[in-house]
Amino acid sequence: MRIRFTKMQGAGNDFVVLDETRGTLGLTPAQYRFLGNRHFGVGADQILTVRPSPGPDIDFQYVIHNSDGGEVEQCGNGARCFMRFVRERGLTTKDAVRVQTLSGVIEPRMGEDGRVTVDMGAPIFETEKVPFDPAGLTPQHEGAWQTWHLALSTHAEEAIIAVAVLSMGNPHAVQVVGNVDTAPVATQGPLIEHHPRFPQRVNAGFMQIVSRSQIRLRVFERGAGETLACGTGACAAVVSGIRLGLLDPRVDVETRGGRLTIEWAGVGQPVFMTGPAVTVFEGDIEVPEQP
Numbered sequence: 501m502r503i504r505f506t507k508m509q510g511a512g513n514d515f516v517v518l519d520e521t522r523g524t525l526g527l528t529p530a531q532y533r534f535l536g537n538r539h540f541g542v543g544a545d546q547i548l549t550v551r552p553s554p555g556p557d558i559d560f561q562y563v564i565h566n567s568d569g570g571e572v573e574q575c576g577n578g579a580r581c582f583m584r585f586v587r588e589r590g591l592t593t594k595d596a597v598r599v600q601t602l603s604g605v606i607e608p609r610m611g612e613d614g615r616v617t618v619d620m621g622a623p624i625f626e627t628e629k630v631p632f633d634p635a636g637l638t639p640q641h642e643g644a645w646q647t648w649h650l651a652l653s654t655h656a657e658e659a660i661i662a663v664a665v666l667s668m669g670n671p672h673a674v675q676v677v678g679n680v681d682t683a684p685v686a687t688q689g690p691l692i693e694h695h696p697r698f699p700q701r702v703n704a705g706f707m708q709i710v711s712r713s714q715i716r717l718r719v720f721e722r723g724a725g726e727t728l729a730c731g732t733g734a735c736a737a738v739v740s741g742i743r744l745g746l747l748d749p750r751v752d753v754e755t756r757g758g759r760l761t762i763e764w765a766g767v768g769q770p771v772f773m774t775g776p777a778v779t780v781f782e783g784d785i786e787v788p789e790q791p
């Protein structure tokens with residue numbers, strides 16, 4: 501099957517974007533993996549699909565697959581690229597659209613400066629909704645909130661880390677580190693992603709506090725590995741830092757791929773994320789029936 505795609509990136513988190521507003525392609529997980537493959541396919545962290553409105557007061561449906569082929573609930577950097585895509589392809593003339601995802605409705609808005617701001621909805625803290633299994637753990641109360649001690653066992657070492665656990669529609673475990681450049685992302689990332697206390701796996705954030713209004717962040721993403729930026733991860737890290745009493749309500753997040761700005765006014769309030777969204781190129785590719 502020959503398909504048309506658009507390659508996009510938001511702060512270096514890169515995507516294959518598919519337009520299914522005029523009919524669905526019916527791709528399989530193996531075909532999504534093929535599209536994400538950096539050697540045999542196009543190459544991307546996630547594959548984003550634009551579908552028609554599912555109902556009243558909603559402009560589009562937004563479907564997200566990680567490069568491992570699994571469908572997931574949310575993608576923040578992808579939401580900004582989604583907004584640019586529907587504008588550039590003439591699928592909307594609006595400056596802001598309401599978009600249905602697996603985890604609810606989000607609202608990306610084009611900014612004057614070409615950056616995009618997304619209302620990502622309110623973070624979710626109930627452990628059963630992350631989901632996270634705290635059985636047998638005692639929450640560590642730091643400031644106004646709690647972290648959890650996770651045991652990470654490798655053949656080489658036993659490590660106990662303290663993570664903040666929350667959902668931005670997708671699950672996140674965030675730890676504070678002294679320096680993201682030397683943080684054990686490659687070794688601890690997979691152990692956290694696949695930790696048995698996260699039945700749906702989890703995105704693992706490593707946050708360095710630079711000041712009350714600036715952090716550095718690396719994220720080992722569920723289903724994709726370390727990416728140059730993670731939008732929901734930036735939201736989760738800033739929300740965690742604010743609840744731990746370490747950050748102010750507006751924070752610049754320096755990722756390896758660029759800067760995101762996150763604003764959150766407190767529990768029950770939505771998180772706003774602002775950042776870049778870039779179209780890299782368009783193309784066609786032959787997708788094998790059985791890749």
Ligand SMILES: N[C@H](CCC[C@H](N)C(=O)O)C(=O)O
Nearest residue numbers: 575576577670721722731732
């Ligand atoms: N890996 C994530 C999905 C993509 C999130 C990230 N690319 C973002 O910008 O939020 C997950 O499995 O929940």
